[in-house]
Amino acid sequence: MNRTYVSTILRTLLAVGLTGGAMLVQAQAVDVAAAEKLITDSKCLKCHSVDKKKDGPSFKVTAAKYKGKADAEAKLVTHVTTGPMVEIDGVKEEHTKIKSKDDAAIKNVVHYILSR
């Protein structure tokens, strides 16, 4: 009786874990091709590169900066959608806005950057 009870709990825990894990993977899964297309269309690569130094930080540098931070997604979404002032060579200019209004597409780009 006791063993059955423990086994049921374990099975339930496993099921919850698997479902949660699957949901997490789904949330984090990046559509690389779509992200790269939106990045190109938005002209991000004029100032950023995946791993090379340009006037803006590379996606790898940004990913490292936000690694493990809970507010990473929210901060990057704000950064690419609101056109904040950024400083390049001592001159302030408005950051170009991403060319999409689709929340999922924007988040996909953010996850792409964070997973470099």
Add this chain to the structure above:
Amino acid sequence: MSELLKKMRQRWKLVLGLAITGLFVSVALVIGGAYGLAVTSTEEFCISCHEMKSNVYAEYKGTIHDTNRTGVRAICTNCHVPHEPIDLIKRKIQATGELYHHFVTGSIDTREKFEAKRYELATHVWKRMKETDSHECRNCHKEEKMNLELQTAKAKLRHAKGKAEGLTCIDCHFAIAHKEPEGPGPRELFGPKVATQ
């Protein structure tokens, strides 16, 4: 000398025959050569190898140099082969190495092999572009004809900065027609100044 002329006069039919044959052979070589150069400079020829078609060409499809508002395109050879006759022939001879790898070694005959060599192959192009001050870009993009009024404020700033730092097109405009390979870019590899040939 007069002895030679005398002999030639005696065998004038042979001399005439040789001269006519020589003329035909040269004309055939010139036409054949020009035809060969023209055919091997077409998009169709480049993508007749699957290595090109399913890798670099697939990535180039849809980029600004493939399709745009006006339909003016830059195909493979516009960016990767010099237009000047001597340099063009030199590059064509060099390209026979690519045939060797296609038929004999199969160095990039699978996607995996291509991905493994992507960075090395990109550095070859970057190196050439640095050495020639991005000559192939400049065949179409004439710096002195760029209308700064039509450029965005950001583009104007960046171009002025690039010029002041001695940069060439490829230093910033890399990976515009093909995927960006992982690793140091042209500026990190070859320095900011244009290398001499």
